[in-house]
């Protein structure tokens with residue numbers, strides 16, 4: 001199993017992984033649609049996919065052969081942690097067919113200790129990815145047994161909010177500290193993707209810029225609406 005996991009990471013290093021997710025209630029929120037997105041991004045050159053939800057993971061596992069990073073988003077009353085928050089969620093992600101299990105590895109109060117979470121993933125023969133927001137959290141996640149850490153949560157905790165664009169500052173800190181990292185979150189252009197590698201990312205995960213047509217359309221629509229180059233709106237003479 002160890003050799004296989006090493007091979008899996010070797011196929012991801014230096015490459016593009018695409019997150020294929022649809023928020024609950026959006027038109028693409030169905031396993032068949034998520035699987036079609038996964039097939040599409042693999043056709044376009046993605047070497048791996050990041051998928052949320054057991055039914056989606058199972059559908060994508062049956063549709064593509066590339067490494068699959070799986071997670072479950074589960075909002076709970078007792079914690080702000082929502083990416084694969086419990087040991088049961090880990091079991092469900094593995095059962096559904098993920099090769100790598102992503103969990104929130106921030107320092108916020110959580111239902112189960114980080115060490116126990118990473119140990120559970122390892123015991124199930126899968127690799128783990130700890131989603132963090134700060135350098136300290138990255139160090140702590142690796143110490144607790146994470147196989148990978150990712151900048152996923154930077155900008156999404158109350159102590160790392162108000163961030164625009166990718167978490168370049170955190171990437172620089174992680175690189176300076178010698179911690180291997182995955183770059184993820186708000187990577188919107190190929191230019192930004194390349195910058196992540198220049199800053200030392202092992203691989204990158206891009207989501208919305210590729211797989212959220214509503215968000216992509218909104219960027220165009222907003223730019224068009226703000227443009228003074230548009231022809232004047234023609235109004236019927238009164």
Ligand SMILES: CC(=O)N[C@H](C=O)[C@@H](O)[C@H](O)[C@H](O)COP(=O)(O)O
Pocket residue numbers: 019021050071152153156184185186187205206207208209
């Ligand atoms: C913070 C959080 O919950 N991130 C989630 C993690 O799986 C997803 O909603 C993101 O789409 C993913 O991280 C990729 O990021 P972006 O879509 O910005 O490229």
